[in-house]
Amino acid sequence: MPLRRPALLLPALFVLLALLAFALPASAQQPVEREGQSRTVSRYLFTAFGDADERDLRVYASDDAANFWTVQEKAYTPPSGGLVRDPSVVKHHGRYYVAYTSSWDGTSFGLAVSDDRRSWKHLADIAVDTGAPGSNTWAPEFVTDAPDGRVRIVVSQSAGERTGFQPYVLTARDDTLTRWSGPEPLRGLAPGGGDGKGFVDTALVRDDRGRYHAFTSDVTHGQVEHAVADRLTGPYRLTGQGDWAGWGGELGGPSVVRLPDGGYRIYLYGHRTGQYFYSDSDDLEHWSGKRELPGLSGSVRQGTVIRETATERPGDTNPALPGYHADPDILYADGRYWMYPTEDGHPGWSGTRFPVFSSPDLVDWRNEGTALDLADVSWCDANAWAPGIVEKDGTYWLYFTACQSIGVAKADSPAGPFRDALGEPLVKKGEFGHQSIDAAAFVDDDGTPYLYFGQGGFEAARLKEDMVSFATTPENIAPPGYNEAPKVFKRAGRYYAMWSENDTRSPDYQVSYGVSDSPLGPFTKAAGGPVLSKDPGDQILGTGHNSVIQVPGRDEWYLVYHRFARPGGDGTHREVALDRLRFGADGSIPAVRPTQRGIDPVTPVRADR
Numbered sequence: 001m002p003l004r005r006p007a008l009l010l011p012a013l014f015v016l017l018a019l020l021a022f023a024l025p026a027s028a029q030q031p032v033e034r035e036g037q038s039r040t041v042s043r044y045l046f047t048a049f050g051d052a053d054e055r056d057l058r059v060y061a062s063d064d065a066a067n068f069w070t071v072q073e074k075a076y077t078p079p080s081g082g083l084v085r086d087p088s089v090v091k092h093h094g095r096y097y098v099a100y101t102s103s104w105d106g107t108s109f110g111l112a113v114s115d116d117r118r119s120w121k122h123l124a125d126i127a128v129d130t131g132a133p134g135s136n137t138w139a140p141e142f143v144t145d146a147p148d149g150r151v152r153i154v155v156s157q158s159a160g161e162r163t164g165f166q167p168y169v170l171t172a173r174d175d176t177l178t179r180w181s182g183p184e185p186l187r188g189l190a191p192g193g194g195d196g197k198g199f200v201d202t203a204l205v206r207d208d209r210g211r212y213h214a215f216t217s218d219v220t221h222g223q224v225e226h227a228v229a230d231r232l233t234g235p236y237r238l239t240g241q242g243d244w245a246g247w248g249g250e251l252g253g254p255s256v257v258r259l260p261d262g263g264y265r266i267y268l269y270g271h272r273t274g275q276y277f278y279s280d281s282d283d284l285e286h287w288s289g290k291r292e293l294p295g296l297s298g299s300v301r302q303g304t305v306i307r308e309t310a311t312e313r314p315g316d317t318n319p320a321l322p323g324y325h326a327d328p329d330i331l332y333a334d335g336r337y338w339m340y341p342t343e344d345g346h347p348g349w350s351g352t353r354f355p356v357f358s359s360p361d362l363v364d365w366r367n368e369g370t371a372l373d374l375a376d377v378s379w380c381d382a383n384a385w386a387p388g389i390v391e392k393d394g395t396y397w398l399y400f401t402a403c404q405s406i407g408v409a410k411a412d413s414p415a416g417p418f419r420d421a422l423g424e425p426l427v428k429k430g431e432f433g434h435q436s437i438d439a440a441a442f443v444d445d446d447g448t449p450y451l452y453f454g455q456g457g458f459e460a461a462r463l464k465e466d467m468v469s470f471a472t473t474p475e476n477i478a479p480p481g482y483n484e485a486p487k488v489f490k491r492a493g494r495y496y497a498m499w500s501e502n503d504t505r506s507p508d509y510q511v512s513y514g515v516s517d518s519p520l521g522p523f524t525k526a527a528g529g530p531v532l533s534k535d536p537g538d539q540i541l542g543t544g545h546n547s548v549i550q551v552p553g554r555d556e557w558y559l560v561y562h563r564f565a566r567p568g569g570d571g572t573h574r575e576v577a578l579d580r581l582r583f584g585a586d587g588s589i590p591a592v593r594p595t596q597r598g599i600d601p602v603t604p605v606r607a608d609r
Contacts, residue, residue, distance in 0.1 A: 039312045043568030047089040048303030057084045076120035088304040090142040094536050099140035109140045116507045124178045135160050145206040156200040164191045165198030187234030203254045213284045215254040222250045245287040253302025269302035308567040317363050317598030319575035326562040326574040327386040329547045338414040340387040344574050351384045361601035371416040372409050390441035397467050399439035404429040406439045408468050442488045455484035460520045477521035485545040497523040500544035505571030507541035532592045539566045540594045557581040
């Protein structure tokens with residue numbers, strides 16, 4: 001039979017590809033990263049104050065600069081009982097700072113600092129002395145894109161009686177952000193004309209040509225206006241007045257963030273309606289129609305949004321899985337590695353299913369679908385957490401947390417589907433005086449199975465051969481510092497336990513280990529500090545809840561764990577990573593440095609015997 005000419009297929013192929021491009025969701029239309037290219041990952045941080053409470057800071061984060069999740073409500077209240085209005089946030093040398101209006105009157109504004117975005121402490125009150133009588137020091141806004149890299153704040157102060165507002169710029173004198181220069185007025189934005197009420201809520205942005213754009217609220221007319229200058233301090237020339245952008249009136253609190261595609265997004269608060277809006281632009285001069293900010297509009301008042309970025313470099317294998325996942329456990333079976341994580345990214349850890357992934361080499365992972373869905377569990381349909389996997393006599397057992405209880409499911413294949421093996425919890429909520437979560441199973445060389453679990457207590461017990469009941473009563477063997485996520489494995493005749501310390505929402509979440517001659521402990525905690533902990537210099541935080549995998553037939557081990565998604569993740573937005581686990585000649589475990597580089601593909605292992 002003659003071969004079909006390829007040229008005849010090309011037009012049809014192009015049509016098919018075009019149709020597929022339109023059919024795919026927007027997320028699937030992102031450019032495919034080629035080997036050898038770096039990729040910038042972005043997330044967004046939003047600080048605001050409540051619609052009904054001007055004394056509490058609220059913190060939110062987002063993947064797309066539009067849909068925000070809660071990082072912490074009531075994150076900060078000033079010790080003096082003052083206000084937290086108009087909070088502006090910046091990240092500087094790994095720490096977060098918020099500048100805020102601290103009183104309706106007065107000549108200073110407040111500063112607070114945080115290492116984790118959830119808990120904040122008062123840093124300083126910054127006086128703004130213009131050399132003339134003043135009051136109403138409002139809406140401090142950070143500026144960080146000047147060529148010299150120095151941190152600045154623009155803040156407005158009135159001449160008194162809430163009129164004659166003039167924006168000023170202050171420059172940080174050192175990296176503590178507690179010492180500032182005197183205020184310098186933004187020329188061209190002086191109060192004048194009409195009733196002379198002036199300008200507040202001034203956000204400055206430097207464009208690619210080096211020009212400065214001021215988006216500032218005209219106090220008289222209640223509209224956000226636009227001014228441009230060649231220098232940060234001016235003189236500014238008003239180029240957009242009245243309803244120049246088509247946003248309408250009664251708006252304030254502008255905050256501008258640069259988007260990954262090079263465009264800009266501005267956020268605007270509607271003083272009269274209480275709604276929050278955003279609008280997009282390619283050039284800072286022409287803007288789309290305003291759209292309401294989903295979820296938060298109507299519940300928060302004016303604040304600021306910043307973009308956090310991290311680079312994934314060519315050859316990086318972390319994060320190991322796409323999307324948000326946590327609490328990974330791992331198994332080798334049928335010539336592949338199988339990973340079972342918690343599906344993360346849900347408010348309050350409210351996921352309802354357990355996904356499963358497989359890989360031939362611990363680097364290239366394939367989504368195998370859902371191992372277990374709580375819709376198929378009769379006694380609970382909420383809070384699917386921390387699966388633990390083990391194989392015994394050809395059956396695969398998944399110990400899972402649901403409704404703060406521990407259940408058991410089984411399957412004939414590591415891919416599932418897993419089915420509830422009991423029809424009720426193996427360990428009920430609070431049965432042993434602490435959280436019944438984080439189950440991990442271990443089968444010893446002689447085939448004896450064990451189960452470990454608990455948050456606030458490290459319970460250890462031998463299982464019966466049926467794998468769904470206890471042969472011994474669980475006993476709490478918690479070593480010093482233990483919080484949760486026990487994991488037991490065996491190497492060279494010794495039993496190792498690993499566990500997580502501190503709260504999973506903390507950047508200081510970390511892993512320690514101990515050694516014992518018995519699978520039921522007690523485990524003597526190793527000296528010398530945690531075996532896995534954060535690396536703030538590479539934006540790696542919240543490292544914990546690990547598992548361990550040995551390459552069959554070799555003394556080659558890897559640590560599988562979760563950490564805050566990089567950048568800007570938190571205790572409900574985490575990613576899974578793998579790094580090499582090594583042992584000293586004496587069996588001790590040197591500290592594992594968490595990396596972006598990850599691991600090289602594991603070479604093929606021996607066939608199962």
